[in-house]
Amino acid sequence: MAEHHLVLIVGGNRGIGLGVTRDFLAQGWDVIATARQPAKAGELRALESSSGGRLTIPQLDMSDPEKVDGFAATLGGKTIDAVLVNAGVSGPAHRSASEVTPEEIGALMFVNAIAPVRLARSLAGHVRSGTGVIAFTSSVMGSVADNSGGHELYRASKAALNSLTRGLWGELSGRKLTLVSLHPGWVRTDMGGKSAAVSVEDSAAGIVSVVQKQSGAHQHRFLDYTGKEIRW
Numbered sequence: 001m002a003e004h005h006l007v008l009i010v011g012g013n014r015g016i017g018l019g020v021t022r023d024f025l026a027q028g029w030d031v032i033a034t035a036r037q038p039a040k041a042g043e044l045r046a047l048e049s050s051s052g053g054r055l056t057i058p059q060l061d062m063s064d065p066e067k068v069d070g071f072a073a074t075l076g077g078k079t080i081d082a083v084l085v086n087a088g089v090s091g092p093a094h095r096s097a098s099e100v101t102p103e104e105i106g107a108l109m110f111v112n113a114i115a116p117v118r119l120a121r122s123l124a125g126h127v128r129s130g131t132g133v134i135a136f137t138s139s140v141m142g143s144v145a146d147n148s149g150g151h152e153l154y155r156a157s158k159a160a161l162n163s164l165t166r167g168l169w170g171e172l173s174g175r176k177l178t179l180v181s182l183h184p185g186w187v188r189t190d191m192g193g194k195s196a197a198v199s200v201e202d203s204a205a206g207i208v209s210v211v212q213k214q215s216g217a218h219q220h221r222f223l224d225y226t227g228k229e230i231r232w
């Protein structure tokens with residue numbers, strides 16, 4: 001992909017999303033990085049100041065259906081080369097299907113699975129036909145084939161994300177786009193914790209590389225940040 005392409009990163013204010021934002025900027029891309037509270041997104045704001053106008057930070061809360069549905073219209077007709085729908089939550093601390101309330105599971109499923117695909121569907125017409133990539137930060141925990149138990153609610157939310165993404169892929173056939181369900185590694189972020197195996201820098205560099213390499217592939221694959229295939 002050439003320089004000065006445009007990437008949209010949903011949930012860019014901390015963790016993996018911030019790392020990916022930093023990397024795309026360093027590679028000369030224009031970046032739209034969303035935050036729930038742009039005024040409080042200190043590290044994104046600092047990047048914005050030094051970006052020479054290449055970074056913008058719109059507000060987007062993935063738990064708000066109206067914001068999700070209205071977001072594409074705020075792009076002002078821009079064509080996007082790559083999208084990374086990255087925002088996600090780990091769900092209630094008890095992590096148990098036997099304890100979860102309808103409200104808790106509704107909130108988890110909406111943010112991790114429904115809103116990402118709903119947003120991507122509304123963005124598809126803004127993504128460059130031919131080379132455009134729509135990527136989702138999924139997780140190996142969403143793999144049904146590799147499910148070793150534990151974290152059952154979070155796993156279910158990422159499995160649902162993968163399933164919905166495959167459905168979207170079928171729907172978009174003929175548009176010459178590429179979809180990627182990405183496992184970022186077990187990453188040292190607020191969600192991954194301090195003992196996680198992979199740094200934000202390594203995960204972000206891998207994600208950026210996988211997204212760029214998938215450009216033009218016109219397929220939907222489940223890949224980790226090193227490009228390795230993950231079983232569905």
Ligand SMILES: NC(=O)c1ccc[n+]([C@@H]2O[C@H](COP(=O)([O-])OP(=O)(O)OC[C@H]3O[C@@H](n4cnc5c(N)ncnc54)[C@H](OP(=O)(O)O)[C@@H]3O)[C@@H](O)[C@H]2O)c1
Pocket residue numbers: 010011012013014015016017035036037060061062063086087088089111137138139140183184185186187188189190191192193196
């Ligand atoms: N870390 C890992 O080991 C790991 C492994 C596999 C997959 N993942 C996935 O990778 C993605 C990023 O995780 P991370 O480790 O970087 O987590 P993180 O440090 O906790 O960051 C989560 C990001 O998602 C945003 N977010 C959460 N709820 C949101 C909402 N309702 N609307 C908009 N944005 C929202 C957060 O914004 P706020 O600051 O406003 O909360 C933040 O930018 C997630 O989808 C996660 O499930 C992470």
